[in-house]
Amino acid sequence: MIEAKQFKKLERSIKALANYRRLAIISFIKKEGEASVGDIAEELKISIQATSKHIKLLEAVEILSPDQRSLLVYYSISKSLPNFISNIISGL
Numbered sequence: 001m002i003e004a005k006q007f008k009k010l011e012r013s014i015k016a017l018a019n020y021r022r023l024a025i026i027s028f029i030k031k032e033g034e035a036s037v038g039d040i041a042e043e044l045k046i047s048i049q050a051t052s053k054h055i056k057l058l059e060a061v062e063i064l065s066p067d068q069r070s071l072l073v074y075y076s077i078s079k080s081l082p083n084f085i086s087n088i089i090s091g092l
Contacts, residue, residue: 009061010082012060012061013061013082013085016057016058016060016061017085019054021044021046021050021054022054022057022058025040025044025051025054025055025058026063026064026077026089026092028040028043029064029075029076029077030077030092033076034067034074034076035074035075036072036073036074036075037052037055037073038072040055055075059075062078063077063078063081063089064076064077064078065077065078065079
């Protein structure tokens with residue numbers, strides 16, 4: 001039986017995916033393998049500030065993984081995603 005804590009985490013993940021821009025970010029990172037905030041903002045033609053907010057939300061629910069390199073942070077899709085999220089991402 002799934003505990004309430006697991007349901008909450010599942011709910012947060014689903015809400016994070018229920019946004020056009022966040023899906024576009026995930027799709028771009030999936031295509032590129034990894035990307036910085038600047039790369040993503042340029043590709044999606046949105047501000048760096050808005051891009052950062054979306055990325056932070058995706059990172060908080062462990063859909064994206066950060067990799068700090070000098071002054072830049074590159075984001076990739078997390079390797080340890082629940083199956084249902086992996087299935088959604090594979091369909092993008």
